[in-house]
Amino acid sequence: xxxxxxxxxxxxxxVLEAFLERGDEIAGVFCAPEKPGARPDPLRLxxxxxxxxxxxLPSLKSEAAENALRGLDVDLAVMAYVLQxxxxxxxxxxxxxTIQYHPxxxxxxxxxxxxxxxxxxxxxxxxxTIFRPTDGLDEGPVILQKSVDIGPEDTLGSVYFDxxxxxxxxxxxxxxxxxxxxxxxQTVQDESQASYEGWCKDPEAKINWxxxxxxxxxxxxxxxxxxxxxxxxxxxxxxxxxxxxxPVRRFGDVVGKPGEIVAVxxxxxxxxxxxxxxxxxxxxxxxxxxxxxxxxAAAYALTAGMKLGVExxxxxxxxxxxx
Numbered sequence: 258x259x260x261x262x263x264x265x266x267x268x269x270x271x272v273l274e275a276f277l278e279r280g281d282e283i284a285g286v287f288c289a290p291e292k293p294g295a296r297p298d299p300l301r302l303x304x305x306x307x308x309x310x311x312x313x314l315p316s317l318k319s320e321a322a323e324n325a326l327r328g329l330d331v332d333l334a335v336m337a338y339v340l341q342x343x344x345x346x347x348x349x350x351x352x353x354x355t356i357q358y359h360p361x362x363x364x365x366x367x368x369x370x371x372x373x374x375x376x377x378x379x380x381x382x383x384x385x386t387i388f389r390p391t392d393g394l395d396e397g398p399v400i401l402q403k404s405v406d407i408g409p410e411d412t413l414g415s416v417y418f419d420x421x422x423x424x425x426x427x428x429x430x431x432x433x434x435x436x437x438x439x440x441x442x443q444t445v446q447d448e449s450q451a452s453y454e455g456w457c458k459d460p461e462a463k464i465n466w467x468x469x470x471x472x473x474x475x476x477x478x479x480x481x482x483x484x485x486x487x488x489x490x491x492x493x494x495x496x497x498x499x500x501x502x503x504p505v506r507r508f509g510d511v512v513g514k515p516g517e518i519v520a521v522x523x524x525x526x527x528x529x530x531x532x533x534x535x536x537x538x539x540x541x542x543x544x545x546x547x548x549x550x551x552x553x554a555a556a557y558a559l560t561a562g563m564k565l566g567v568e569x570x571x572x573x574x575x576x577x578x579x580x
Contacts, residue, residue: 258437261329261351262300263287263317264337268358269300271426272337277307279430284329285310287317289341317343326350332437335429336390340369348390353436357390358429360421362402364451367395372417373457376479379471381407383416385425387432389443394453398443401432410501412481457484464488464497466516466566470533474502477535485541488566490557499538499550503527516564518554525550526559 259282262273269288277283286304290313291297304311312325326334327350334348336357348355361371362384368374375383384404389397405420435441462480464473464487473486477500480486485496505511513519513529520527525538540553548556 258282258332258433259284259330260433261285261287261326261331261334262304262337263334263343263355264339265289265298265300266338267299268338268422268425269298270303271422272335272358272429273300273303273307275426275430276335276433283307283309284331285312285325287312287314287322287325289313290315317341317347323347323350333433335433337425337429343390345392355390356387356400356429356432356436357397358425359386359388359395360417360425361395362386362404363388363395363399364446364448367451367453368455370454370457371395372413372421373479374454376407376411376413376416377457377475379475383407383421385421385428387428388446396446396451398445400436400441400443401428403428410478412478412498414482459484459487462486464566466528466530466564469531470502470504470535473530473535474500490553490559490565493543493557495543495553495557496541497537498540501525501536501538502533503536504533513562514564516566518559518561518563518565520561521551521554521559523551526554528565 260276261284262269262276264272265288273283273286286300286309288298288300301311301313314322316322323346326347331351333353334351334355336343336355338358359371361375363386366374372383382404384402386399387401388399391397403424405416405424407416432441457480462476462484464476477486477497481498485498487494487496512534515530517529518526519529519534525536527534527536537550540548540550542548
């Protein structure tokens, strides 16, 4: 089949290479222009290496974008990790239209951080969807879905790179074959089951040490590796990763107060929270230095009895008093 690839980054690159490997004709590749100082886009590099026609347009809503796609005369357009808005006047140009990848089981978790939020909310299952893009964000009819279990220690990184990434590439190929052959079905999304969540960024990734052990454990996993759940230590923002939870069963097992360090071991340090203790094995400092939990404790002179996040709490109380 003759197709156009629209996307960016490593997922877009892998989708492009998968179609090339099996012998499909790639008429052209669309990817967003890189911002000044940004790393080269892997999809752009792969397209250039393969000698493909490349379009780096600031908008897919322009007449230039429509003319470019129309001029390629493709059977299908494949949207792989696309952050640019693509209007119906663009996606309907190919003979068989356009298909798009989304890393959740639509209609749940529409939005840009659809892998983070299921983990943060303690879900045990997620998945991916191949659908028809419409002018509503992630709202088009579903062509294909694949489910993925979320294990109790899974992170954003493991769910995506171990499952949603490779399965997504395979699903793109499968869906493209179905659509071009006319063997696909399209299921309208059930709006009663729909949810939309925006970006998971620093404000959402801040750790509340007075939260429950399950909630904090899920937050750290759901922000690992990005954006990184964080707390203040010694006036610096520190991001925490690779966490294990140890629930308490009896009142007599409770050690320390919420946010208080209760132990420093050879590889980790442990923090008391509501419902248990969280053991932290990895961290990243404000300067980007990656440390084990024990190395972080040594670098910041953390000992049992110290509390995390106290600087932030003090600032919040001062702001409340001033208002």
